[in-house]
Amino acid sequence: MSRAADPPRAEAWNGPVGNHWARHQARYDAMPAGVNGALFDAAAVAPGDRVLDVGCGAGATTRIAARPAAPGHAVGVDISAPLLERARASTAAEGVGNAAYECGDAQVHPFPPA
Numbered sequence: 001m002s003r004a005a006d007p008p009r010a011e012a013w014n015g016p017v018g019n020h021w022a023r024h025q026a027r028y029d030a031m032p033a034g035v036n037g038a039l040f041d042a043a044a045v046a047p048g049d050r051v052l053d054v055g056c057g058a059g060a061t062t063r064i065a066a067r068p069a070a071p072g073h074a075v076g077v078d079i080s081a082p083l084l085e086r087a088r089a090s091t092a093a094e095g096v097g098n099a100a101y102e103c104g105d106a107q108v109h110p111f112p113p114a
Ligand SMILES: C[S@@+](CC[C@H](N)C(=O)[O-])C[C@H]1O[C@@H](n2cnc3c(N)ncnc32)[C@H](O)[C@@H]1O
Pocket: 009, 013, 018, 028, 029, 032, 054, 055, 056, 057, 058, 059, 060, 061, 077, 078, 079, 080, 083, 104, 105, 106, 107
């Protein structure tokens, strides 16, 4: 991971908080349909879109965005290595081929300009 702007936050999400979320991924993954329904209605992701999911966690929201974005793609960025491990595994298991992940603090991560 590139440098963290907020080291205590990075430590929490790479330690107890992130590990708890990773252990209970199924429970948290079930939330987006209800909690994020309004978000995805408003975003109206369409074919060909390129989506950046900031704070993607275990990637549930990235996968939700990636499906309607094809042939575009979704990139999830998160500060938590254990959650990105879950995100990559779930994305492969679900056969979502147009989602990718980067580990970094979104406040300072060196995203390419485009
Ligand atoms: C409440 S979880 C949401 C995960 C996912 N969006 C979902 O709905 O399933 C918030 C996520 O934001 C990440 N996060 C917090 N601060 C961050 C930062 N500065 N840069 C990148 N990710 C961050 C945490 O690691 C955590 O995975």
